[in-house]
Amino acid sequence: MHKRRNPLAYVLGAALITLPFDFYCYLLPFNPLGVAIILCKVTFLVLYARRSRFAWHLVFSVTAAVVSLSLLMIRLGIVPEARHPSRHLFDIVIVVTLLLYLWSVRERYFGYIEREI
Numbered sequence: 001m002h003k004r005r006n007p008l009a010y011v012l013g014a015a016l017i018t019l020p021f022d023f024y025c026y027l028l029p030f031n032p033l034g035v036a037i038i039l040c041k042v043t044f045l046v047l048y049a050r051r052s053r054f055a056w057h058l059v060f061s062v063t064a065a066v067v068s069l070s071l072l073m074i075r076l077g078i079v080p081e082a083r084h085p086s087r088h089l090f091d092i093v094i095v096v097t098l099l100l101y102l103w104s105v106r107e108r109y110f111g112y113i114e115r116e117i
Contacts, residue, residue, distance in 0.1 A: 007105035012048055015041045051113045060102045067095045
């Protein structure tokens with residue numbers, strides 16, 4: 001029988017690839033929002049390994065909330081932003097794509113973890 005792949009495997013890959021950069025970017029110049037992002041990614045990794053329902057909920061809600069909060073903080077001038085203003089549009093496109101992907105694999109992920117239990 002063919003073993004099914006976890007639908008959040010791509011999200012796991014992205015989290016593992018970006019985590020070292022998060023440590024470098026958010027801990028050297030200490031950033032509380034960045035520390036929260038790191039903690040959320042580590043929590044996601046634990047929940048993913050445990051095949052928890054909450055892994056999907058965490059990654060979906062954090063993706064939506066953190067990007068909205070960070071763009072708001074940049075807009076209000078709380079966090080200085082050195083990037084070009086049009087870069088925000090690129091960030092929003094990436095996040096919306098990720099959210100649409102997460103939403104599309106929602107039922108498959110829940111079915112996957114039900115079969116694994």
